Amino acid sequence: MKSKLAIVSILFVMIFTAVRSESIAIAKKREMRAVWIATVENIDWPPRGASTKEQQDSLRNMLDQLAANNINTVVFQIRPTADALYLSILEPWSKYLTGTQGVAPEPFYDPLQFIIDEAHRRCMEVHVWLNPYRVLNNNTISSLSKDHLYHKNKNLFVEYDGKHYFNPGLDETRAFLCKVVKDIVDRYDIDAVHMDDYFYPYPVRGKEFPDKETFKKFPRGFTNLSDWRRNNVDLVIADIQQIIKSSKPWVDFGISPFGVWRNDNVDPAGSATRAGVQNYDDLYADILKWLREGNIDYVVPQLYWEIGKTVADYEILVDWWSKNVYHKNLYIGLYASALELNKTKPWQTPNELCRQLRMNQRHPEVNGAMFFSANKFVKNLQGLNDSLQANFYRHKAICPENPNVMGMFSRQPENLKIIKDHKDAYLMWDAVEEEAGLQVAYYVVYAFKGKQTGNMNDPANILTLTTENYVELNELLPKLKGNYTFVVTTVNRYRKESKPAYAVTRRL
Numbered sequence: 001m002k003s004k005l006a007i008v009s010i011l012f013v014m015i016f017t018a019v020r021s022e023s024i025a026i027a028k029k030r031e032m033r034a035v036w037i038a039t040v041e042n043i044d045w046p047p048r049g050a051s052t053k054e055q056q057d058s059l060r061n062m063l064d065q066l067a068a069n070n071i072n073t074v075v076f077q078i079r080p081t082a083d084a085l086y087l088s089i090l091e092p093w094s095k096y097l098t099g100t101q102g103v104a105p106e107p108f109y110d111p112l113q114f115i116i117d118e119a120h121r122r123c124m125e126v127h128v129w130l131n132p133y134r135v136l137n138n139n140t141i142s143s144l145s146k147d148h149l150y151h152k153n154k155n156l157f158v159e160y161d162g163k164h165y166f167n168p169g170l171d172e173t174r175a176f177l178c179k180v181v182k183d184i185v186d187r188y189d190i191d192a193v194h195m196d197d198y199f200y201p202y203p204v205r206g207k208e209f210p211d212k213e214t215f216k217k218f219p220r221g222f223t224n225l226s227d228w229r230r231n232n233v234d235l236v237i238a239d240i241q242q243i244i245k246s247s248k249p250w251v252d253f254g255i256s257p258f259g260v261w262r263n264d265n266v267d268p269a270g271s272a273t274r275a276g277v278q279n280y281d282d283l284y285a286d287i288l289k290w291l292r293e294g295n296i297d298y299v300v301p302q303l304y305w306e307i308g309k310t311v312a313d314y315e316i317l318v319d320w321w322s323k324n325v326y327h328k329n330l331y332i333g334l335y336a337s338a339l340e341l342n343k344t345k346p347w348q349t350p351n352e353l354c355r356q357l358r359m360n361q362r363h364p365e366v367n368g369a370m371f372f373s374a375n376k377f378v379k380n381l382q383g384l385n386d387s388l389q390a391n392f393y394r395h396k397a398i399c400p401e402n403p404n405v406m407g408m409f410s411r412q413p414e415n416l417k418i419i420k421d422h423k424d425a426y427l428m429w430d431a432v433e434e435e436a437g438l439q440v441a442y443y444v445v446y447a448f449k450g451k452q453t454g455n456m457n458d459p460a461n462i463l464t465l466t467t468e469n470y471v472e473l474n475e476l477l478p479k480l481k482g483n484y485t486f487v488v489t490t491v492n493r494y495r496k497e498s499k500p501a502y503a504v505t506r507r508l
Contacts (some may be wrong), residue, residue, distance in 0.1 A: 035073075040080035070389070072397060123441070125441075133194070174232075185251055195255055200233070249405060250494045258279050260317070273311060302334070377507075413429045445487075
């Protein structure tokens, strides 16, 4: 009887341990944790009618909330409709900033520079989000600033279903877009350029995009309209990558496409889905070609469907993208807004995003996630933030390196020491001098209980990230006593981590 009880007890412990280990997320030291901040139609920011101070306070508060969840990247929409949420000589100030296109904020400030300063201070990356072709979400031409390019060269634009777009088939369109990108990359200390799924517009039943005349006039050797359209987008994607890397090779170029490349009933290489829209056929975005040829650095498929959805199953799609990423960084676009907007059962109980995050962990090719969008994300819908802080994102993480950019290693910090001032204790080191291409993004401070250095690949040992060359230990370890061993590294703009500074052991 005792032996049977012993066996039962052992089995219970084994089952409990297996369940418990399944409930705790796998901690990664390198992981993309990003949130989109949408400005079009003031979805996330800025608040409508807000003053400069209110806009800045709102953005600071949002960044603080994201940082509390150990989010390490913001994807900030700076060009929603061929306008600018930054100081540009090429396009007018966005109406979403001041209410009227072409009107600068007063008192003046540059929102892009502001978020770069604030995010980098919090050791967060800034990916600037541009929409390439969209000009107006409606047909109200009168809302365009008198200085808008539309009034200078109307031949560059077309109208489709009551909305206005740049004509993707024109060389002038591609040249102008590249000029916009170059201006941003050259002048701002950004970490990536980002575009989402709006290339050719989503098709409207019974309406044809009005570019057939352009195709006839400038076929470039193509005889098939669809192939020509795809080539239009291919060309601009390749050009933008070249422009970015020739200026700042550490700046990434990422695309967040609609979640289905092609259905497998259309192409055997596609996914086992039956989506009504396909990137390749309807948006003329050949994502796999860009990945295969190295024209983008990362891809963020928008997998906005639940696990088990008939026409587009999340489980099928995350597996398909994992097998078709061509050794580029793969981040999954997650629909945080659905926790509020989607009333179907999968999105209400249990928390669908937690199920999806756990499913991502089964695919080593998945390097992280991006959440759409900030406004819904920070609401703690269904306790999402609690789940992240207690489980998935309970430790800090460094953004993944770009596997296709060699980069240069970061310099090692020196003269690590602990200085006590009365009851306060400071860990200090010499600031690492910046060089072109070797700028220090931040320092990583590790703390190990005891007198020896532990596992530096375990993010649980990261005490904090900082842009300063010191930390106040009493603030970070307020109630912990005994011996601690500290190690400091630098991470540069290539996301390369330096060799560790020599460990310092001190009893606190």
